[in-house]
Amino acid sequence: MSYVPHTREEREAMLAAIGVNSLDSLFADIPVSCRLTKLNMPDGLSEQEVYDHLHALSHKNGHTLVSFLGGGFYDHAIPAAVDSLVSRGEFFTAYTPYQPEVAQGTLQAIFEYQSMICRLTGLDAANASMYDGGTALAEAVMMAVNVTGRNTVVLTGGVSPIYRVMIRSYTHNLGINLTELPTPVEGVADRAALGAALNGDVAAVIVQNPSFFGTVDDFSDLAELVHAAGALLIASVYPVSLGILKRPGDMGVDIATGEGQSLGLPLSFGGPYLGFFAVRQDLVRKMPGRVVGATVDRRGKRSFVLTLQAREQHIRREKATSNICTNEALCALRATIYLSLLGKQGLRELAETCVRKAEYAKRRLAQVDGVRIRSRAPTFNEFVIELPIDAGEAVCRLVDRGFAAGFPLGRYYPELANCLLVALTEKRTKAEIDHFATALEVAL
């Protein structure tokens, strides 16, 4: 059997079968400006020269900047053991196992991961992981529509605008109505507006904790309201915050999802990241994605299997619970190792450190002339400040001074053009925060 993926004859046969003349006409829907026709690289370079060229290009990225940038992805420290362990040959594949039961170690690692996600979220069952926080949340939306047989999904303004764009794309052709409610920068989701939006067609209400603006909320009251209306409550959560914040399962949340990047994955434009997904026991069969289960083999020895596969794509085809039937095994493994290294107490201390640094930064930045702290409700590690100038412009000026100052909110909220979302992690020292405040003062 040949492993050459597509011979010219095969390509021609495939094009003929679908009635297309050439590869170019197959891609006719993609604007020419978006197609890669030629790499902007000189011809005939040696391996070393290519390496040097790409290395120089990569240095244009701001990875040496002192980062106060968050918005869902955070600059946390990664213990060296994470890289060391994931690069073991037994583990080093990014992909889901396709002859799974021969890879007991891989399955055990995924099982441990699922168990940790359950403990972290306070829910009963977790899947083997998804692509990222956004796709996990979009899958939760589809799941809620499927479970309830209803068609409207209510999104609070605290949900990341990036995730909301993804949800709109996912649901665009499915006849699902999205009701998007505003959440004030200063505070928490407006309960009265949420209550008014609930009706017999609402499948789910989607919240985020902390909100995109960094504020912390307890959705227990909302859970009661949502359940009384026969809908599900979905929460997207920042896993590090769960070291001290109330867990979604303890609030009555039905489906919890989130971005797992902060659990031992480096920041990287476009990922690969990690979506986690957990549900209450009675929803487990409607949960998308792969699931590893523990069982005993015929000798009575503990072993692991991929379970509940009958609802998956390769068996249920178009009626599968999801079009995702893969997972991010290597990224999930990083999170598993990271959480094992930290432990319960370590995660708590990490979360407390993030809050303390953020509170110090809030106080310090409030002293800068012209800066106003917009966040009023309690925040976790991130908050909104208002500047006397366009926040995007301030970010550019601070890059020159060695700082990634934060996320300029004007990108998604035109009315908040002067507002900057500032994030703190345990990596930021007091000296860095002080230097940042000084640099901001100079830049304004």
Added chain:
Amino acid sequence: MKRFTEEHEWVKIDGNVATVGITDYAQNTLGDITFVDLPKVGKTVKKGDTLCVVESVKAASDVFAPLGGTVATVNARLSDAPETVNRSPENDGWICTLTGFDAAELESLMTAEQYAAFCKK
């Protein structure tokens, strides 16, 4: 009166109540049933609509409504004991009852003799 579909459901009529399940042939083909996703009471279906899903160790299969109607009751014991469908597919392993059906729709379904012949094909 009991009738059968080509998709291997049975339906039994008692007055204005139609009881629905999957046939012995169906359970035998599916293998060990691990889960019955019972329909919601009050769900309205047309003949041929997906009524619910039955999951076995081999596959997850749709159960199609043999008649149009409204789900009146479901066999709750299948939630805890889905294997009842294997043990007694055409009695204790019933799935749900339908009301408000049109008896005329029964005419296109098979009798026990016709169904037995159909399964041998």
